[in-house]
Amino acid sequence: MNKGMFNKKLVGSLVLAVLLSACKSTPMVDKPAGVEDKSPSSSSVTQPADGSADTSGVKEVVIDSNANNGNNPLNDPNNILSKRNIYFDFDSDAVKAEFRPLIEAHAKYLVANDNAKLILQGNADERGTREYNLSLGQRRSVSVKKSFNLLGVQDKQIETVSFGEEKATPNCADENCHQANRRVDVVYANE
Amino acid sequence: MNKLLNKLRPVLLFIISLFASLAISPANAALEIEISGGSAQQIPIAVVPFGSSVAGQSSNATQVGNIIGADLRRSGLFRVLETGGVVNRPTDINQVKYAEWAALQAQALVVGSVEALPGNRLKVSFKLADVLKQTQLAGMEYNIAPNQLRMTAHKIADVIYQKLTGEAGIFASRIAYINKSKGRYTLQVADADGENPQTVVSSNEPIISPAWSPDGSKIAYVSFEKKKPIIFVQSLMTGQRLTLANFKGNNSAPAWSPDGSKLAIVLTHAANSQVYTINADGTGLKQLTKSSAIDTEPTWSPDAKWIYFSSDRGGRPQIYKVSSIGGEAQRVTFEGTGNLSPRFSPDGKFLVMIRNDGGKYRVALQDLTNGQVQLLSEGGLDESPSFAPNGRVLLYATRVGGRGALAAVSSDGRVKQRLSESGGDVREPAWGPLLN
Amino acid sequence: MMKKLILAGLILTAQLFSISSHAALFDDTEARKKILELEKSMQSQSQASQAMQAELSRRLSALEAIVKNGLADTQAQIEVLKQENARLKGELELANHNVDATQQRQKDLYTDIDARLRQLEAAPVAVAAQPDLVAATLVTVDKNSQEYQLLELANGLSKESKHKEAFNAYDKFVKDYPNSAFAADAIYGLGYSQFALKNYKSAIATQQKLLDTHVESPLVPDAMLSMANSQIQLGLVPGAKKTLRDLIAKFPNSDVTPTAQKRLKALEAIR
Numbered sequence: 001m002n003k004g005m006f007n008k009k010l011v012g013s014l015v016l017a018v019l020l021s022a023c024k025s026t027p028m029v030d031k032p033a034g035v036e037d038k039s040p041s042s043s044s045v046t047q048p049a050d051g052s053a054d055t056s057g058v059k060e061v062v063i064d065s066n067a068n069n070g071n072n073p074l075n076d077p078n079n080i081l082s083k084r085n086i087y088f089d090f091d092s093d094a095v096k097a098e099f100r101p102l103i104e105a106h107a108k109y110l111v112a113n114d115n116a117k118l119i120l121q122g123n124a125d126e127r128g129t130r131e132y133n134l135s136l137g138q139r140r141s142v143s144v145k146k147s148f149n150l151l152g153v154q155d156k157q158i159e160t161v162s163f164g165e166e167k168a169t170p171n172c173a174d175e176n177c178h179q180a181n182r183r184v185d186v187v188y189a190n191e
Numbered sequence: 192m193n194k195l196l197n198k199l200r201p202v203l204l205f206i207i208s209l210f211a212s213l214a215i216s217p218a219n220a221a222l223e224i225e226i227s228g229g230s231a232q233q234i235p236i237a238v239v240p241f242g243s244s245v246a247g248q249s250s251n252a253t254q255v256g257n258i259i260g261a262d263l264r265r266s267g268l269f270r271v272l273e274t275g276g277v278v279n280r281p282t283d284i285n286q287v288k289y290a291e292w293a294a295l296q297a298q299a300l301v302v303g304s305v306e307a308l309p310g311n312r313l314k315v316s317f318k319l320a321d322v323l324k325q326t327q328l329a330g331m332e333y334n335i336a337p338n339q340l341r342m343t344a345h346k347i348a349d350v351i352y353q354k355l356t357g358e359a360g361i362f363a364s365r366i367a368y369i370n371k372s373k374g375r376y377t378l379q380v381a382d383a384d385g386e387n388p389q390t391v392v393s394s395n396e397p398i399i400s401p402a403w404s405p406d407g408s409k410i411a412y413v414s415f416e417k418k419k420p421i422i423f424v425q426s427l428m429t430g431q432r433l434t435l436a437n438f439k440g441n442n443s444a445p446a447w448s449p450d451g452s453k454l455a456i457v458l459t460h461a462a463n464s465q466v467y468t469i470n471a472d473g474t475g476l477k478q479l480t481k482s483s484a485i486d487t488e489p490t491w492s493p494d495a496k497w498i499y500f501s502s503d504r505g506g507r508p509q510i511y512k513v514s515s516i517g518g519e520a521q522r523v524t525f526e527g528t529g530n531l532s533p534r535f536s537p538d539g540k541f542l543v544m545i546r547n548d549g550g551k552y553r554v555a556l557q558d559l560t561n562g563q564v565q566l567l568s569e570g571g572l573d574e575s576p577s578f579a580p581n582g583r584v585l586l587y588a589t590r591v592g593g594r595g596a597l598a599a600v601s602s603d604g605r606v607k608q609r610l611s612e613s614g615g616d617v618r619e620p621a622w623g624p625l626l627n
Numbered sequence: 628m629m630k631k632l633i634l635a636g637l638i639l640t641a642q643l644f645s646i647s648s649h650a651a652l653f654d655d656t657e658a659r660k661k662i663l664e665l666e667k668s669m670q671s672q673s674q675a676s677q678a679m680q681a682e683l684s685r686r687l688s689a690l691e692a693i694v695k696n697g698l699a700d701t702q703a704q705i706e707v708l709k710q711e712n713a714r715l716k717g718e719l720e721l722a723n724h725n726v727d728a729t730q731q732r733q734k735d736l737y738t739d740i741d742a743r744l745r746q747l748e749a750a751p752v753a754v755a756a757q758p759d760l761v762a763a764t765l766v767t768v769d770k771n772s773q774e775y776q777l778l779e780l781a782n783g784l785s786k787e788s789k790h791k792e793a794f795n796a797y798d799k800f801v802k803d804y805p806n807s808a809f810a811a812d813a814i815y816g817l818g819y820s821q822f823a824l825k826n827y828k829s830a831i832a833t834q835q836k837l838l839d840t841h842v843e844s845p846l847v848p849d850a851m852l853s854m855a856n857s858q859i860q861l862g863l864v865p866g867a868k869k870t871l872r873d874l875i876a877k878f879p880n881s882d883v884t885p886t887a888q889k890r891l892k893a894l895e896a897i898r
Contacts, residue, residue: 094706100699119418128552129531129545129574130399130619131444132501132508134420135457135464135485138441142462143706150698160459161419162441166397171593484713505717506710522720 073109074188080105084186086144087179090125093136093143103144106186107151110158117189118153120144122162125181126170134164137184144184233270234355236263237297240274241317242282242304248313251340252305255315258344259301259351262362262384266352267606272297284318289325297322299355303347305340313337317347319354329354341387359581365623366586367391367401367410368597371616378412380427380623383579385597385610391425392432402445402454403623404471411435411445411454422456424471435473446490446498447471448515455479455489455498455515466500468515479517488532491515493539499523501531510544524557526564532575536582541602543567543576543585554587556602567604575618578602580625588618774804781816785823794820811837811844818853827857848874848881855890868894 073079086099095103110116122137141160148158168181238260241252263269272295274280281287282304292300303317318330329350333343342363349360362383370377376398381388392398396415403410404424411424420443422436436442440459447454452471457464464487466480480486484504491498492512499512502520510524510533524530529547536543539559546555546566554568554576568587576587582602589598589609595618597610610617781796797817804810818833834854838847851874858867871891875884 092710094703094710095699097703100695104695121418126572127550128508128529128547129488129501131457131488132485132531134399134441134443135459135487138459139463139485142459146702147699150694150702152694159419160440162459163397163415164399164420166399166415171590483709504713505720506714507717509717509720522724525721525724 086184088182093139110153119187121185125178126165137162235270236299237272238301255344259348262348292322361579368620405451407624413443457487499533586620790823811841815846830857848878
């Protein structure tokens with residue numbers, strides 16, 4: 001009996017020690033948990049107790065339910081996530097510095113929401129042939145995708161497509177009008 | 192659906208540009224000599240109004256004669272004589288009094304008739320006669336369904352054209368184009384004269400890049416109906432639709448190989464546009480170009496050895512060529528700010544393209560034997576050039592008053608005509624193959 | 628990490644529970660002591676993990692800063708470089724094309740010139756038949772050469788009417804340089820000197836020699852006129868007339884033709 005009890009104690013301490021030492025020796029491996037800690041909904045203490053402790057993995061679902069309730073940050077006009085247009089210079093596919101905060105915000109959202117999928121829709125002004133403009137719009141959406149990749153967003157969460165000049169305002173009279181047509185629209189898959 | 196199509200069915204009107212009105216109006220017939228390009232003299236021909244022994248067929252008969260006359264006149268190679276004042280109207284060659292037609296200075300004469308056959312069929316017959324030699328040059332009989340009447344008239348015009356000029360006629364061919372009207376996009380097919388438009392497919396999302404299969408039975412096109420460009424191949428007869436390419440990213444710019452077994456297409460997957468080949472049934476995808484730039488708008492040389500395409504690998508879009516089995520690409524065009532949309536003449540000797548000269552996009556024709564280039568249009572945003580099957584005429588899209596219109600120009604640049612559609616925005620024309 | 632900590636806590640709690648359920652086997656003090664030890668250990672572990680968390684968070688922020696600013700800038704720069712690279716590639720393509728075109732043009736030009744030269748080479752007689760070309764080559768003879776000096780000397784003596792000396796000089800030239808490019812000039816000068824010395828027969832023979840041996844010489848008409856003059860002096864009027872008629876017929880545009888016409892007219896008037 002005595003023996004058995006000590007054995008149990010020993011096992012318990014060993015488990016604890018192994019867990020703690022794992023934390024110590026490989027701190028960087030635990031990245032997903034770290035990201036979760038930073039998200040607002042991860043204050044696990046205040047979560048309604050929903051049964052046994054081994055349901056800790058549910059937290060990701062909670063974030064989704066947050067996104068699904070009334071105050072969707074994607075549609076909140078005060079949230080940067082509601083901003084969806086990235087504009088380009090003539091004949092260029094370089095993402096301008098002024099659009100980095102927009103991309104960072106959406107990247108953060110995508111990293112936090114594994115299930116969210118983004119479609120980047122490239123557009124071009126009407127000058128040039130339709131097929132070439134389709135490719136030009138595509139190159140712009142690819143350029144934006146690269147920015148997302150650099151911020152940790154995985155390829156499987158992004159599809160790049162192009163509308164070419166098909167959605168462009170026709171018969172532009174000035175450069176402002178053309179400028180408005182040279183853009184990438186950020187659209188979520190379920191929208 | 193049908194109702195909607197009927198409502199949208201465009202009445203394609205020939206709105207003739209200044210050049211063409213000079214070319215077509217018989218009052219200015221003298222100027223027509225300039226347009227014929229090659230033949231210094233137009234052939235004076237009389238098309239006797241077709242007759243019928245049954246009163247019920249007289250309007251059909253009149254229509255056939257009118258279509259033949261209009262086709263020949265529009266080619267610029269014929270002077271179609273007024274026959275209104277002629278009393279004797281033969282419907283067969285044995286009734287012809289040649290002296291009367293010689294007096295009208297006709298060199299050639301067309302007579303014919305339309306008769307009803309049992310089972311709601313029609314018999315259309317015609318004879319072509321040489322007035323000076325007083326001999327028959329050609330003659331044919333067609334047993335047709337009533338809805339084939341117009342096409343039969345075009346076929347007769349082709350026979351006459353071929354007999355008298357030695358070249359293949361194109362009146363019986365068809366053209367495809369996209370019509371945008373009231374927010375809907377419609378892929379339509381019409382006779383070469385713009386008449387008899389039929390809707391192939393319609394959508395509230397854009398449709399672009401229609402391409403005829405070499406046998407004329409199918410059209411490949413790009414539809415945005417799923418919020419991204421996907422390539423479909425649709426049978427004209429059955430309306431059956433095959434999703435040819437629906438890969439991640441864009442699927443666009445279909446171009447049939449000369450034998451119709453493959454298509455060159457453009458895919459992006461997750462990166463820039465690149466040219467691929469794919470079997471006509473959607474199998475056997477193969478990447479053809481590999482660059483970090485845009486490679487698009489592929490087209491096959493008539494001998495199927497080369498695929499020409501546009502690419503901005505050199506900073507600005509220019510035309511390149513690559514072997515159709517793959518390899519290094521070679522640049523083909525060196526002049527102009529940029530060159531786009533290459534298409535071959537049927538004999539493979541010329542390349543038509545859209546040339547950007549300082550922001551003006553125009554149709555340009557390059558002689559591949561000596562590299563010389565001729566500008567054929569003077570618009571600012573001209574697009575989508577394609578050759579008629581006999582290589583004599585080119586069809587392209589232009590803008591008139593802010594709206595899309597179709598235009599045709601002879602390959603020597605002399606004859607120009609414009610087709611425009613009432614209330615619509617017409618673009619992306621493609622001239623279909625000759626049908627037999 | 629948090630998850631694992633919580634899990635560890637739960638296991639520990641379960642462990643504690645099992646310990647207390649068997650408390651009867653221990654005395655109280657020992658149990659309490661064990662509990663306190665465990666609590667203390669847990670506390671220190673928790674503190675350590677909090678510190679680690681803060682450290683991780685700090686390092687993550689640093690990484691994010693690198694990504695946001697550093698990598699984004701790098702990507703933008705790569706795009707610019709790619710564009711520049713494409714532009715240069717395009718210019719290289721154009722330059723290569725121009726070189727090819729220039730080489731082709733040069734080749735075409737060479738072929739053309741070569742073909743023309745071959746034509747010329749194949750027909751040398753045709754070249755020789757052009758008196759202007761021959762005259763032009765004569766001019767290029769070296770003016771410092773002895774033969775040229777001798778000719779100049781003879782011409783100078785002739786101008787000074789020192790006909791005897793001039794005759795000697797011309798005579799020496801003809802003997803010393805029979806194949807000279809100036810041979811015709813010397814023969815003509817010799818004949819002219821003989822005429823001046825009234826040795827008409829010799830003068831006629833000398834000019835005849837010029838006519839026979841230097842058919843293409845521009846001096847032929849002059850020699851004929853000189854010959855006619857000698858014939859006149861000898862009273863050979865029909866011969867003189869024939870010589871003058873030949874001269875006028877063969878060289879209607881020569882400098883001496885008007886003179887020849889006057890002489891002929893004069894001779895015909897004699898009759």
